[in-house]
Amino acid sequence: xxxxxxxxxxxxxxxxxxxxxxxxxxxxxxxxxxxxxxxxxxxxxxxxxxxxxxxxxxxxxxxxxxxxxxxxxxxxxxxxxxxxxxxxxxxxxxxxxxxxxxxxxxxxxxxxxxxxxxxxxxxxxxxxxxxxxxxxxxxxxxxxxxxxxxxxxxxxxxxxxxxxxxxxxxxxxxxxxxxxxxxxxxxxxxxxxxxxxxxxxxxxxxxxxxxxxxxxxxxxxxxxxxxx
Numbered sequence: 001x002x003x004x005x006x007x008x009x010x011x012x013x014x015x016x017x018x019x020x021x022x023x024x025x026x027x028x029x030x031x032x033x034x035x036x037x038x039x040x041x042x043x044x045x046x047x048x049x050x051x052x053x054x055x056x057x058x059x060x061x062x063x064x065x066x067x068x069x070x071x072x073x074x075x076x077x078x079x080x081x082x083x084x085x086x087x088x089x090x091x092x093x094x095x096x097x098x099x100x101x102x103x104x105x106x107x108x109x110x111x112x113x114x115x116x117x118x119x120x121x122x123x124x125x126x127x128x129x130x131x132x133x134x135x136x137x138x139x140x141x142x143x144x145x146x147x148x149x150x151x152x153x154x155x156x157x158x159x160x161x162x163x164x165x166x167x168x169x170x171x172x173x174x175x176x177x178x179x180x181x182x183x184x185x186x187x188x189x190x191x192x193x194x195x196x197x198x199x200x201x202x203x204x205x206x207x208x209x210x211x212x213x214x215x216x217x218x219x220x221x222x223x224x225x226x227x228x
Contacts, residue, residue: 017043135228177190
């Protein structure tokens with residue numbers, strides 16, 4: 001497998017190479033993925049590739065390289081590893097020394113979090129709130145930022161059904177709320193509390209409780225209830 005990984009890294013140079021090690025029929029398999037990051041010293045794995053691999057395999061590890069640099073994890077590596085809940089295999093390049101970064105569960109208060117996409121955002125806030133209520137949502141996929149501008153949709157009814165939710169008409173406590181703000185697809189989420197108050201984490205703001213009205217209610221496109 002290391003030869004396949006090296007070949008992919010060589011082909012992607014000078015951009016960082018990335019991919020997934022998956023488990024198929026009990027055996028590890030390498031899946032090269034596209035790096036959609038604009039910079040050459042970063043990687044953002046293609047969401048299309050992530051979902052394609054998820055259909056074929058169980059995710060075992062995320063792989064990428066640091067070009068002309070050490071294999072020590074960056075702050076982004078650590079945060080994203082923890083958010084995804086999947087080990088990161090980080091190779092130095094070109095010498096291919098491997099560092100395996102294991103995810104850790106870090107406590108982060110629900111109210112007053114600083115926003116950082118992919119680490120502390122609306123999905124993580126929703127997921128953590130519901131976890132405290134005994135409703136467990138799977139770890140996130142490898143979301144791309146501004147996905148709704150790229151023809152992607154992470155809040156399809158099919159995906160939400162896989163989380164154990166069904167669409168309903170009127171909200172009750174702990175229902176999942178999906179919003180489309182200046183978008184044709186869902187690009188924000190929260191948790192309904194009571195009395196038209198919901199919990200969420202919007203970009204450039206701290207996580208908080210807020211009224212659905214007058215702003216958020218007009219962007220609400222879906223209410224989903226967990227089938228306990």
